[in-house]
Every structure is written in C-alpha cells, then in structure tokens.
Amino acid sequence: MHDYVGGKADWAVHGLPLEGRTAGRRRAIDVVRKDIPTCGPHERLGDVRERVRAAGHDVCIVVNERGVVLGRLRRECWEREAEARAEDCMELGPPTERPDPFLHEVIDRLRKVGSLLITQYGSQEGAGRLLGVLFREDAERMLAENERLPGEDAPSS
Secondary structure (H helix, E strand, O other): OOOOOOOHHHHHHOOOOOOOOOOOOOEHHHHOEOOOOEEOOOOEHHHHHHHHHHOOOOEEEEEOOOOEEEEEEEHHHHHOOOOOEHHHOOEEOOOEEOOOOEHHHHHHHHHHHOEEEEEOOOOOOOOOEEEEEEEHHHHHHHHHHHHOOOOOOOOOO
C-alpha cells in the first residue's frame, strides 16, 4: 500500500474513477485524439508529408526526443521544398492546454483556435509532453451528448 500524492485532478487525468458532483463530467483528456502524427525538428518535410498523409491527417506535431511539444506543422508547410527541415517552417508556440479542465471550461477557447494541444503539466519529468489534440468538433459533440437526458435519442443527420 502507498499514498497517492498527485491530487484529484491528476487522478482524473489518468482515467481513474471519480465520485461526487464531478463524476461523469468530461475533461479535455477524455476527448483528445491520440493518433496525431509527430515528427522531430530535423526531419525532412518530404518524409513528414508522406507519413502524415498516409495516416490521413493534415497536421503534424513537432516534438523533441522526450515527446515535449516544440511546434506544429500544417499542410501548407510541407508544400515547401521536400529537403527542408520541419524546424524551418514549424509554427512556434501552438495553443496548449492542461489535460484536466472540463470541456465546458475550454469550449470558448476552442471556438477561437479550432484545436488545442493537450500536454502533460507540472514540474515533474515529462512536463510539456504531448498527450493528444483536442478538436473543437469533438468537444462540441461530447458536450451535446452530455446535455441530452438519459434515454433521449441523438439528433438524426
């Protein structure tokens, strides 16, 4: 047996069960897409482009060897010379968020920026490490599902 010292938010971020008034409320970490391609800053844009397209995405997160976010590459970036490096055109300082806020707390920000990189927080080893990407449409869909009453059907499209 040992004491857990991470706190309630850390507990929730790791998907452990909660009780009380916050039980069942979705947090940013619950909705992130974890399959977003990553690359290193020194990788050739031509290599990155092919890997990202093959994965069916149009964005790649630039990370260091520990998975800490350095920047973001968008589609227009890899239209450049195939031999250029990711660091030559990556977007510095992409918007990030901690994994623990509730979706209703970040939805206004998401409506302005479209997506947020969810990164590990704190002063421990791994702070700034990419956990996934939270997209506005995913957060809005989850919030809409949570607002429906039990037994209510989802809207038809």
